[in-house]
Amino acid sequence: MIRKRRMGMRSVPKVMVGVVAAAGIFAAGACGTPAATDRNVPQPPAKVRVGLLLAGPSHDGGFMEAGYNGAKRAEQQFGAEIAVVDRVAPKQPELERVLRELASGGVDLVVAQGGQNNAAAQVVAAEFPRTKFVVTQSDVTGPNLASYEVLQEQSAWLAGAAAGLLTESGVVGHMSGIRPVPGLKGRAAFVDGVAHTNPAARVLTNFSGDQDDVELARRVATAELDAGADQIFTMLNAGRPGVAEAIRAAGKGRQFGNVRDFVAEDPAVFAGSAVADSGVAVFRAIEDFANGRLHGGENVRIGLETPEAVRLTLAPDVPEHVRAEVEALRERIVNGEIEVSTTYSGPEFPNP
Template sequence: MHLPEWTRTALAVATVSPLLLGSAGIMASDDSLDVAMLIPGEIDDNGFMEAGYEGLLQIESELGATITYRDRVPPESQALEQALAALAAEGPDLIIAHGGQNAEAVLAVADDYPDVQFSVTQGGVTADNVSSYEVLQEESAWLAGAAAGLMTESNVVGHISGIRVTPGLKGRGGFYHGLMHTNPEAEFLTIFAGDQDDTELARRVTDAEAEAGADLIFTMLNAGRQGAIEAMQARGDVHQFGNVREWHEEYPDVFVGSAVADVSMAGFLAAKAMQDGSWQPGEIVSIGLENPDAVRLSLAPSVSAEVRERVATLTEDIAAGRIEVHTDYEGPEFVVE
């Protein structure tokens, strides 16, 4: 669903009239839940930001809430704080700040609006009127790394992301530890290239990691992922694991799997808790592999039964606590000249 252009706001309009706040669908009744969302990116990025927006639409359709949002806000402190303040000034029941890059901005603004509740998705921060809801994408990323360790033929596995935010760092760390669990001799190439949405940058970095020997690459990108897809289609000898949603049905020639982490559920569950009275400030709610609708490793039909069976066993081990998913990484970073 795409809304009229005037509903989509950026830094340039971060402090304009509240009439420019976006909304979708039929407005709910006066006593319904009022939810606003800050999206530091674009709602049609085929990735993390779009998933958050879809969660907001679910809040409207399933909870009957009134919704507003701001997207295209640069992930910079001043811009995020201004956008949050503009949303909070309208007095919604709940503001969902979608993405860990909003965490510090929420903490800076929340004190000024004590009657508004804030939830950060993938943020891990709390305060008197702040909670966090986290879909544990590092768990599906760990499984993707484990599968990559079993499947690589070159014994070189890559990872590409854009900006160094906490969820991305945790996902990278999870993938690395999964890789080391099944193939401790594999070489790991990892880079945060600086932009989630730059297709040309993603294409160039993909080619560089492929030239360095990687035959499987885990991409944690948004709109920039298209550049990685096109680079792999042109080469034909490199494949990728995607993230956030399933990709192999759309691009069967490129994707061998996807570390699914349906981050739309984080915002939805926060709003649902607000509606039913169970929302609490000062808590971090985690959603992991025990909820396969939210977190799982999806594998393409071409993946062998042997790999599938191993991944199924590892999934059970993580969910049961027999394997701890570590998210640290202190190894070398890949550099593109």
């Protein structure tokens, strides 16, 4: 059973949910790790005890929830025991403190969701050399530290390509909150995708400073719509509904989501969704550890070749010629014919 403990951010009181202190999360004692097995031969994973750190709410409708769902899938599929600490402030001292708490609480594997944990994980992994650590959406490694990365920049690039084909105004938007490396890569890839299909288009790109503030997201989206954007790519978490509010209020524009398939939920607002399910990274890390395939020093990358994890979905009203071109571009990325840019040095759109 997944046990969850919420660690309040500075503006949120601490709330305890069904978890004892970390030192008693699991009974002491090591859990045996089976020998390496062939991935093609199904093996029942050994039960493992996992600590999951989420630097945000576990039900944020975005990135953190995807990680939580990946852990829940591991629990349901092969009985992994999961202790979750969510709502951790994304500041290195807080991240280090919670990682230490989890590592000293009897877990076999500590998974930190998101590249904002890079520095903290390097510090704490060195302090607990007998415990395995994983950071998702990262490239940080160490003797007992691995990274599992869903290549969200690949589906973000396809979203940019589609937005470039769909824009009628010649202006598209991008919105995000904080600036972890995967978010910066996703922004750069989106801009690169737009330029590939519509070199004349202008991209308004904004990092507001908050992934979860609905009102702030609404204001930024309204400003981008007022500046001419008719397609907006949102790399937000709980703040994402503010963009839909702005689009409905303005009576114009469409949104591209990310992480999960928002088209299935609201095809009238979402023209597409750059699915990049980081929950697959969490699940794969736990599965690999249980089967003896997780090794320190590795960076496991999962891209468009695994559509379960990375793909672009499009709304039913997207024209067939756009679908066909996007599919051809997807195949070229998978085949290595297109290199997705992950750097951006252009202007940024200010908060209103």
